[in-house]
Amino acid sequence: MSSTGDITTPRPRKQIDGWRWTGRIFLVIMLLYTALPMAWMILTSIKSGFAAMQFPPQWWPTEPTMASYQKLLDPQNSVGQDFLRFFWNSLFVSFVTTILAVVVAVPAAYAFSRFNFPGRKFLFFSVLLRNMFPAVIFLVPLFILMRWLGLVNTHGSLILTYLTFGLPLAIWLLKGFYDNIPIQLEQAARIDGATRFQAFLLIVTPLSVPGIIATAIYSFIGAWNEYIYAATFLTKNEQLTLPVGIQRFFSENTTDFPGLMAASFIMSVPVVVLFLLLQKYFVRALTEGAVKH
């Protein structure tokens, strides 16, 4: 910026800076709002049980300890056994939900995007019907349905439920991706000797990988964090998923805050790792250069 500009137009510059600073301050507040609880969670998890309850609080643990983590991850003691089983249950439910969601959503979204069939519009909007109501409304009807199906106290009940919640949005999300992939790419592939299915598999699918990954993460996180259905459908201790398990496990007698925080931290690890590994797919504009706009 030239110095003459500073002298002749000081006012607009000041205004721009004012807005810029407001924006920065806002972002800092947002950052603190989201990051501080996480930081506090980690700090508490490495304190001793006594230190965690002190007032005024220890901002930085005087005697950091990994005892809570050791306890949780030790398959020898009962706490560790339970925690690892819950973790495994959550992982199983979330993975199966994610895989089924992708397997169903990919062809469904492709069909909605490419084919014109009777009732297409109606079907497309009816998949959203579920999302118009709060999840709690479906709690009792679904419980009755699951009991009738004999699925109460099985992971199958959760997987089915999570699919009914996750699929509509997954289909919408993926349809958007398929809409953005030029249809000429498939046409070219079909002329080049591919069948319709080969064109879908060899040309369209690699291009929709970012969409598929976004959909998968969305389904996984939804299933991983879900609490109320898991708490309703499952009662047997060995079947509980993490969100329910952590709560039951730590509030029976007195609350072990460092243990609770350590468990929460471990629970957030898979989600964070998934994001870190796959975030580049969210931003990679793979179709760039495919067509001239």
Add this chain to the structure above:
Amino acid sequence: MAQVVLKDLVKTYGSVYAAKDVSLTVNDGEFVALVGPSGCGKTTTLNLVAGLIPITSGDIIIGDRVVNDLDPKDRDIAMVFQNYALYPQKTVFQNLAFPLQMRKLPKDEIDRKVREAAKVLDITHLLERKPRELSGGQQQRVALGRALVRDPAVFLMDEPLSNLDAKLRVQMRSEIKRFHQDLNATIIYVTHDQLEAVTMADKMAVMNGGLLQQYDTPAQVFANPVNMFVASFVGSPAMSLVPLEVSSTNGITSLTSAEGWHLPLSAENARKVANARSKKVVLGARHSTIRLHKEKLGDAVPAKVYTVEPTGDITFVQAFLSGAIVNISLPPSVIVEPDEMVWLEFDQDRIHLFDGETEMALRAE
């Protein structure tokens, strides 16, 4: 290479005809341009030939096979798309190799053919790049290469030049023409630009409203347009069309304007207008066949200059004649001013006469 025959081809969407009774024969090694305004059915016709959309009725014959129900992959065609449709995740080499891989050719043969095609199109140095790293002209060449690599019976091209800038378009135009001559390829080429059709094609098929209007050599289409649509579509600036009325006095047939002037017709032109259904006749003339005079002279008719557009070697003048706009080209030495009164002289041997009701060209028989 092979010939392509379209027989009474029909494509409907509900009650709308996208292509109606299109019949034409593309001979082996011929370059045929399908030309017309947007929505005229030219791209639909091309997609029908490609098999990308199913036909409603009629026949498509490529070589000696009726291909009506064959998948695109089994029709032995190659297609160049307007947006090139290069596979973005594949390198140029993989793009060119894809049609060969789909045909399960051995790897060394694929490699040889891809390099051959790349050499022909001068893209050997680009083989390892991704499409997004190429310029528009290079992408265009890769798209051509992907069509060429397979040695298909017919090349289909859907407005392949319309995404290029003007200079590159002229260059690629001559390259595609060269490509056609060198390979002796059968090409069906869709364009909305009549200039591309006229300059490149052996024959042009002018379409409008799903109907094939005229199918002939560009020279014939230019010289003898069958109707007013073709007359106004082919040629730039467009042929001027002036609606007039036929009158006859003392055995001389003339065209009469509501403005009061008469244009006596030659004996042959008089025979033509005798075939008109009513008195309404449209006079057509190309800009280069109209002479402009500054004062009244012989059979010249009065007009008022509207705009003057000097282009350097030719000056285009638009003038109002009997309520219609007429295009005239002049040497730059002639100076005319807007709103000036001028007199226009028509060349009786080179004017076109159309029936005012049917819009069809009038013939002398």
